[in-house]
Structures are given as C-alpha cells and as structure tokens.
Amino acid sequence: MLEIKNLHARIAEDETEILNGINLTVNPGEVHAIMGPNGSGKSTLSYILAGKDDYEVTEGEILFNGENMLEMEPDERAAAGMFLAFQYPIEIPGVATMEFLKTAMNAQRKARGEEQLSIPDFMKRVKAAASHLNVSMDMLKRPLNVGFSGGEKKRAEILQMSLLEPKLCVLDETDSGLDIDALRIVSEGVNKLRSPERAMVVITHYQRLLDHIVPDVVHVLSKGRIVKTGDKDLALELEKNGYADYVDTAA
C-alpha cells in the first residue's frame, strides 16, 4: 500500500536536512509503529505523507497504491485514502464541525466520482461514530476544535478518521496530551478501524500507546533514518533501555 524509497527531505525555508534516506513498506492490514526521540523526523515524515509544502523532498519516492504520491495535492491524497491524525489539531473559528465533516466527506466522494451523501445518511453516520467516541452533539455544533480540550481534539480527529474511512491512517503522536481514560477511548476508536484492507502508521514517543494499539512492526527512527526494525517486543525494550542504543551519541 505504502512504499517509501530512499526518502530525503529538508525544510523548504532554511534547507535543514531532516530525512536522510527512509525506506519503509507498509502492506494492507498491517500496523506499523514508528518510534524515536525528539527531532528524529517522525512528524516531518507524517507531514510529507499528507503533503504539507513546508518540506522539500530532495531524493527518493513515495508510492501510494502504486501511484507517485509526491505528485498529488493534499486533497487528492486524502481522496485517494490518506489520512493524517494531527498531533496538534488546529482550531478553525467560524467553521462548524458538522458543516466541516459534511464538506470533507462530500469533497472526497466527489473526487472519487461517488454520489453525495443525503442529509439523513450523513447524520446517521455521524451519530453512530460520535457515540462510539463519546463525542457529544454539542461538540459537533461548535466551530471545529475551538475551545475543545486536548482529549476532545484527539477524539474529534479519530471521529474524522472513522467517517472518512481512509485506506492509510497515519497517527502523529495521538497519545500526547491524553489522560488514561481518553487514551483508552481513542485507542478503541482506532482499533475498530483495523481491517485487512487498511494500513496504519502509528507515530509515538512512548510504548504506552502500543499496549492499546498493538503493532505488527516497530521501527526506530533516528536522525532521519530507520535504524532498527522489529516486532512489538522492540517497543518494550525501548521503554526499558531508552533510545541511547540506537542514537549516535557522538553527534
């Protein structure tokens, strides 16, 4: 589903090199965790996948279901099934959450040549997904993410993810800012979306999230490269020993 080949990237503005040759293949049905210390390039990778133009790819390629992802606009990637759950979901004053959900779902359907959702059908889907994630109707009437608590913002991200039914879910530190109860609700929401057709890339600092969302593969990212790949036990080992073994301390 996702093939990242020798990806090099830098910050467009000041040309700081961030990614230095990432290779990663994610197949349908798999959950990959990417762990690593601060500044290792985890969030940059997620933004590049979503198409943020603050970054410049200098070498390598990304194939998404065989297509050159780097040539697609952010909205085209979304319509093709890419979803990024943001680390810091942004507040959008004046845009009601409900209106935003409808616009996003219908925009993707339109791009894929599908019928627009009828209002009752849309409402039914939203209500079902919202109840699983403990998202109230009051929240949905408010402007998107405005005045939402940290936990509410993350639940709203997962709500969007379940409604948009992406093929590839990239979760960027979805556990940050969550208390234990919120972490459980969010993880259950994510686990519900696990399926043989869908792949996930879970980016996190801590092993804690991976107790809830159990990965098939764990990668350690350091200085813009994957330095170690293993199964879920690798995460446990990192939790115990830290990243020191994988980070070039001489730097």
Added chain:
Amino acid sequence: MNVSVPINHTQAESDLIDRFEDARAGLPGSVAVAALREAAISQLRERGLPHRRVEEYKYSDLRAFLKSAAPLAAAAQEEKLESLLKDQNAFGDLDRYRIVVANGSFLDSHSDVEDLAREGVVVSNMGDALVGETGAQLLAMPKTAPNDGVIQLNTAFVQGGVVIDVREGVELSKPIELVQLAASAGAQAVRHRISIGKGAKLRLLETFVGNAGDGELNTVFDYDIADGANLASTRLITGSISATRLITSIATIGADAEFKSLGFIAGPRFARNQQFINFTGENSEAKIYGVNMAGGEDLADQTLIVDHAVPHCNSREFFKTVLDGRSKGVYQGRINVAPHAQKTDGEMMTQALLLSEGAEMANKPELEIFADDVICAHGATSGQIDEDLLFYLRARGIPEDEAKTLLVLAFLSEAIEEYDEEDVTDRLEERVREWLAGH
C-alpha cells in the same frame, strides 16, 4: 472670509454641471427645493467632486475616479420591470413587502402600498412630496449631518424616492424590501425619508438591482427613528463591474431606540457606503456591521461617523473586508463623544483579509472623546489566509478553492451572525459564495 479660487473642472464635473442645466426644468420640487438644488450645484461648481485632499475622501478619490458623468436615466419602461425584478431577486422566497423605485422614481404600481397601509405604514412618492409645502424640509439635511460632496450631488439631482412613515407602535409582520432598480442606462439620484414612529419596529431590506451601466447611482436614506423605535436595515450594494454606487445613511436616533444595520458590498467598480449616525436621546443603541468585498480593480469603502451627542448610549461597529486582485478596501470609522455624553459605550473593530499580493486595505478607526466617564475601544487588523488552516482542510480532502471559500465565509460570517437577522443570514452567506465563485 475664504476667497474661493476657481478650479479647473474635470470632464465629469463639467458633465455634471451641464447635466444639471439640461435636467433642472424637469426635476421635481417647490421653489424652495429648487433653491436647495441650486446651492448644491454651486458647491460642486466651486469645490468640484470630493477628492483625496478632502480627508473623508483621501482613500476614495471620487474626482480622480469619475471620468465622465452620464445623463439621468429616463423614466423606466414598465414592461421590462417584472422580469428584471425576478432575475435579480437577492432574497429569494423570503416573505416580504416590496417597494420599487425604478430609474429614480417611485413606482406605485409595483409596490405593496395598500397592504402596507393596512399594517399602518404610509408610503408616498418623494417626487410628489418635494413639490409640496414640506418639500424643502424633506430635502434639507439635519443640522448634524456633514457637508458632504456626495450628499450635495444627491440634493442637486434628486429625481424621486419614497417617503415611508411607520406609525407609532406598529410592528410589521414581515420586512419591507426597498428595491432600487436600474431599468436602463443612466445616472440616478434618489432620496428616501423613512420615519419610524414611537415604539414602532421596521426591518428594511435595501437592494440595488438591474443593469446600471456606467451611470453613477447616488442614494441617500434619511432615517428618523423616534423614541422607543427599532430599525434594522440590511443593505445589499451589488452591481456590475462598471457600476458606481454612492450610498449614504443619515440616522437620527431618539431615546430608548435601537438602530441596527448591515452594509454589504460586493461587485461594483466603485462603492461607498457612508453612514452618519446621531444619538439625540438617551439609552439608545446603534449596531453597525459591514461585509465588504472587492476584487479586480474595485474599490469598496465603508465610512461612518457615530455621534454620541447625549449620555448613556451604546454603539458597536464591526466591519469585515475581503480583498482580491488589485482591489482596494477602505474603512473609516469615527466615534465622537460630546463633553456631556457620559456613560457612552462604544466599541469599534475592523478586520481585513487580503487574498492577493496586489490588494490594499486602508483601515482608519478613530475615537474623538470629550467626556471623561466613557468606555470606548477600537481595533484594526489586516492579514492573509492562515496556511495552516488551509492545509488542515486540504488534508481532509477539501480542494484548495473550496477550503478558501470555507475560511473566507467563516471570517465574514462573524459579522453576519452578530448582526443576527436570522432570515437573511443564509441569503447573505449565499451572496458571499456567489461572489467568491466569481473571483
């Protein structure tokens, strides 16, 4: 005292002076009205059109903009009117009364005069009223109104309009749409006098429709809001890329009264919505909103002066501007607080969103306060669309244009929603979408 130096008239000024000579015999009014017209045209002759050296027109140089002046539009041909009104129906199926002024003159036949009379609203022809005994009184400005070049131009050329009298205590069941129609090319000068009796309540929709061509349209609304009365005016200033729209409000507000207005500009080449608001009684409130849009080479100007001449009144001014292309937006707002107008509460905010590199915004909020026990504030911002917001929306599959529309609408809606006239909110947002789709 002042020695006036003769000025060199521009083509437009010469045109206007000639047009006045051609038209004067046919313009309605008593001898006293004719004298007011004469005085107004003399002022034009002496001072010319308002220009950038006149502080109030510093950012909207009418003299430089007007290259020529078209003759006044001839009387409208009745058969065309209904289809024009149907084609350009800004408020859709909203239930409302209608009063039509076409090519400068009130059209009884297309207005709901009888239904309004049953509700306690008397509608009469400004053209007729100018001929009568009180004609000069109707045309004269309140002492508090400024000596403004655009109003003077209106006084000189006024062809007609309506006199609306909402009787004491009357609350209409639905709004009145006052349509000003350009059925054929030519300039129009229209004056309305709208009196809201004690305790009465009126919701007014003011629209300007039709193919105005190159002729400038100059309309003055003179509102007299009595004690305890309430007026909400939704003004939709739209028009083709060659249209010039000069619209003025003069509002005199009594005690315990409320005046609320939303001035919406989208489309004309040169549009100025100027409002002069004067509190004459205590415990009253004015809430003035603006939604200002310009693209291409357009100029959209919202100018207002709120005079707190008496104590214990509140005013709120909230204006939003969106600019594209090489357009220019202007906001000039001034709150004056007289020495004895204690306990005044005034709050003014103007915000602009620039969608292009070439667009330009002039924000000029001013407070002039002579009383010492008041709460007054003003603010101004200008900015661009936030790239992070745009990226978030696009990452959810919303194409760039649609995402921009959503963000612009969200920006402008703040003013529309605070104006809080529920039955027009959706229709105004629809007009915003329409404008954005064309840019």
